[in-house]
Amino acid sequence: MPSRLSVRDFSMAIALAAIVTFFTIRSPSFLGARNLSMLCIELSITAVLALGMLLVIVPAEIDLSVGSGVGLLGGVASVLVFQRHWPAPLAMALVIAAGLGVWLAMGALIVKQKVPSFIITLGGLLVFKGLHWLVIQNSTVPVAPGGETNLFSILTTYYVPPAAGLLLAALITGASLAAYLLRGRTESAAREDRTFGLMKWFVFAQAVFLFVLVTNSYRGVPLASLILSAVAWGVYVLLGDTPFGRHLYAIGGNEEAARVSGIAVDWTVIRAFGLMGIITAFTGLLQTAYAGASTTTVGSLMELDAVAACVIGGTSLRGGRGTVVGVLSGALIMATLLNGMTLLAVPPELKFIARGSVLALAVWADVRLSRTRGK
Numbered sequence: 018m019p020s021r022l023s024v025r026d027f028s029m030a031i032a033l034a035a036i037v038t039f040f041t042i043r044s045p046s047f048l049g050a051r052n053l054s055m056l057c058i059e060l061s062i063t064a065v066l067a068l069g070m071l072l073v074i075v076p077a078e079i080d081l082s083v084g085s086g087v088g089l090l091g092g093v094a095s096v097l098v099f100q101r102h103w104p105a106p107l108a109m110a111l112v113i114a115a116g117l118g119v120w121l122a123m124g125a126l127i128v129k130q131k132v133p134s135f136i137i138t139l140g141g142l143l144v145f146k147g148l149h150w151l152v153i154q155n156s157t158v159p160v161a162p163g164g165e166t167n168l169f170s171i172l173t174t175y176y177v178p179p180a181a182g183l184l185l186a187a188l189i190t191g192a193s194l195a196a197y198l199l200r201g202r203t204e205s206a207a208r209e210d211r212t213f214g215l216m217k218w219f220v221f222a223q224a225v226f227l228f229v230l231v232t233n234s235y236r237g238v239p240l241a242s243l244i245l246s247a248v249a250w251g252v253y254v255l256l257g258d259t260p261f262g263r264h265l266y267a268i269g270g271n272e273e274a275a276r277v278s279g280i281a282v283d284w285t286v287i288r289a290f291g292l293m294g295i296i297t298a299f300t301g302l303l304q305t306a307y308a309g310a311s312t313t314t315v316g317s318l319m320e321l322d323a324v325a326a327c328v329i330g331g332t333s334l335r336g337g338r339g340t341v342v343g344v345l346s347g348a349l350i351m352a353t354l355l356n357g358m359t360l361l362a363v364p365p366e367l368k369f370i371a372r373g374s375v376l377a378l379a380v381w382a383d384v385r386l387s388r389t390r391g392k
Contacts, residue, residue, distance in 0.1 A: 032350060036350065036353050040360065050231070052356070052360060053231055054235040057228075057232060057239050057242050058173050059352045060352040060353075061239070062241065062300060063322055063351055064349075065303065067322070067330075068249060068252045070083065070323040071341070072252065072255075072256075072289045073293050074324075074334060075256070075332070076286050076289055077269045077335060077337070078286060078290075078336075079324070079334070080293055081135065081138040081139050082123070082138040082139070082140075082141030082145055083297045084318055085144075085146040086120075087297055087300050088145070088301065088304075088315040088316030089301070090297060090298045091315055091316065093152055094109055094112045094169065094301070095153075095311040096152055096153060096311070097112075100158065105167055109302060113295055115298070116294035116297050116298030117291050117294045119294055121287060121294065123138065123290055123294075124289065124290025124291060127286070128287060129283065155313060157310045159309065160305055160306055160311065161174070169306055171240065171306075172241060172244070172302055172303050172306040172307075173303060175240040177237045177238040177239075179233040179237050182238040183226075190226070193218060197214060197218055228242075244299070244303070252341050261288065266337055267337075268285060268286065321376055322355075326348040327343075327344050327347060328347070328379040329350055329351070330342075330346050330348070334380065351372075355372075358371060
């Protein structure tokens with residue numbers, strides 16, 4: 018078992034290295050400061066949505082509506098702010114509340130009426146797509162006519178100043194070390210080798226400071242990356258340190274056993290979809306702001322990128338398995354692939370082929386791994 022897991026981990030690292038090497042050879046500007054900064058923003062958008070998808074896939078469900086939901090919720094916010102002249106905070110809060118309400122309703126429909134999530138969310142994909150086009154009236158709604166001072170537009174245009182970024186990195190790494198040392202006093206953490214734990218923290222600290230130094234070579238740490246960090250930390254704590262997260266894994270592992278053990282399966286799954294709605298709304302705001310306008314193509318096929326990121330990162334479509342670190346790794350591979358193809362001006366049809374091939378390969382690998390583990 019450990020050897021197989023290590024092989025999977027190494028294969029992801031090798032695949033990422035191969036992708037980076039290929040695009041660097043084809044276009045040296047791929048590793049330029051500006052492109053790496055853009056890659057960080059694109060990674061943040063993809064990874065935030067994938068983390069929401071993780072919450073749904075772990076209990077063995079699926080959500081195919083999130084791509085259209087990203088377009089719809091981002092479109093609603095852009096129309097309210099830039100055509101109806103609503104205050105940006107109010108419009109964004111309304112969109113997040115709408116995402117929560119709609120996805121709670123979908124989750125309730127799935128679990129109460131025993132309708133497969135695949136069917137309900139596939140219907141949502143079509144409904145949300147149509148509503149999105151109606152909201153923006155099949156036109157383009159610009160996002161930043163008022164400049165970067167607007168709260169909506171700065172989601173993907175604001176950068177933390179270099180000095181503040183270094184201070185933030187020091188605070189994050191210091192806080193993580195303090196948290197580890199405090200956990201070391203507990204019985205569960207005491208069984209972990211202290212030296213190995215400190216080595217993991219050292220690697221994490223190096224990665225944080227390397228990230229800050231790289232982004233500081235352009236304008237600084239993108240605000241979108243901080244949003245991703247907050248979402249990733251929240252999902253990590255939710256899945257690893259709360260009864261809700263443990264219940265999600267239990268449901269995905271064996272739903273009937275979870276019911277017998279007293280877990281409120283229906284309510285747990287509904288809450289997972291509610292969180293998916295909140296994260297979809299956040300992603301819609303980020304993606305629309307990054308695109309610079311709400312158009313009929315915003316959010317297109319993002320549900321596939323989110324699923325692919327999860328599966329590449331080791332999340333099982335059968336439920337019961339998946340980690341935040343794995344999803345972030347899978348999202349990095351997907352974002353790097355899409356960023357490199359955009360930099361090389363790859364035709365859209367080839368982009369579709371590449372994305373579909375990656376998704377099919379990831380699902381195939383998941384099925385093979387599940388069969389191997391079952392033997």
